[in-house]
């Protein structure tokens with residue numbers, strides 16, 4: 001049944017939408033979170049806000065009962081990743097990203113041991129297509145093939161979830177099995193601008209393809225009415241969710 005502001009959807013449906021707080025200051029992020037109100041239950045903090053006080057703001061949101069995805073995309077020598085993840089685990093976030101390189105993923109799994117933090121492996125950024133991979137120095141390989149290889153490595157290492165484009169969500173599900181999270185940025189409601197995203201999918205198709213969580217930033221936080229934009233996506237998720 002379609003949902004409206006009057007009948008806020010069950011919490012688990014709203015949790016499938018992760019709203020990217022890609023904003024320049026904590027003040028602006030706090031204002032957007034306030035406008036979205038109870039339509040938003042899960043927020044992502046990445047480079048822009050993270051380097052502008054966003055980690056303390058993450059703790060504030062957690063204390064208010066919101067879930068937090070720290071999209072820090074860690075990638076460094078193993079010891080640095082392991083200790084960095086150990087520090088992040090103390091913040092109480094739900095998800096943390098690392099790049100899907102085997103050394104990095106193994107270090108992240110070691111660093112989160114004993115905590116509730118879930119590690120997501122970023123396979124191939126959704127702003128990349130096959131040509132971008134060649135430009136970055138990879139032998140010609142379709143992005144989908146590299147996503148599949150990295151998803152299999154992430155599974156074998158014990159990573160909790162995969163970040164990929166929703167174009168690859170169905171094939172990733174076949175690789176990683178039924179339990180792991182499949183978190184898909186590059187989501188664009190029909191008619192909205194792709195911007196720098198190249199592997200783009202609508203919210204409904206992403207859910208149909210098997211994504212567990214959709215990441216949406218600009219189409220919500222830059223919207224004239226961020227709450228209405230978030231609700232429209234939650235409604236689309238609810239209309240196709242099995």
Ligand SMILES: O=c1ccn([C@@H]2O[C@H](COP(=O)(O)O)[C@@H](O)[C@H]2O)c(=O)[nH]1
Nearest residue numbers: 020046124125126185186215216217218
């Ligand atoms: O492959 C990836 C991994 C992460 N992201 C992040 O998701 C959001 C998407 O923002 P939009 O404004 O909805 O395009 C952004 O914070 C990225 O850093 C991604 O897009 N692709």
